[in-house]
Amino acid sequence: MKIMCDTNVIIDVLLEQEPFVDDSCKILNLCEEHRMDGFVSASSVTDIFYLVRKYTHSTELAYTAVGKLLEIVKVCSVTNNDVLTAFQKKAKDFEDCLVATCAKSIRCNYIITRNKKDFEEFDVPILTPSELLQQLS
Template identity: 35%
Template structure:
């Protein structure tokens, strides 16, 4: 029997009588500093545009992600958007699970996640926003009390309580000289 001072702490007994080992506490990710700038949910387009280098939109998307990584903009993505980003990065950009997960990890270092739960999905089904996926993003932005939805397709969010703006318009609102 090991020395009592060196005994490993274990969790409560399971129904089958075996003891479950406690999982080590995971260190929380470094959260970006809370900027005194408008908070916005970042729609999928700016992130994917940056990684696919889609012409005129790529520069705005790059600047947007750079400002978020520097803590000068407080951006969110919805949980469902994050899975879409992984899927698109894996399917069309890298064709490699490990590199696609690195993209997600890089984004999580500088972006926050707006939670999407049962309530948001239910409200989205009855929303004035026509497309259900966009309605879920709009409801997540509303619940998180965000100022804007950053998207290339502003008209898709016409019925949203949270106003939709383009990446360039958001950048201009963040980069206003003080």
């Protein structure tokens, strides 16, 4: 199974955001154990680095966190075609549209996010971390 992890799922783990951290951490553990292929978009990596640095006030911690993340998930390249496809959709949230476009281009089974409504307008199956865990049990 291939999943695209939305930025909020990763941030929940890295910043230990309650009450979401447990389920999101379980998802990343499944990826680390190679029980599923986890992806993040290339654009999400920069957002994750920025947010970790902003909330921890530490560039070193941001590099450490992103380094660990890159050991667990793969980065989905954002191609010129992905950007053009997302741009042409004129979605309310361009960044989410780009994540959905990337997920479709690599044939992910699901986008995993806490904000399902952000992805409803795109033709990609969406689950929250807890929904994916329930589906797997």
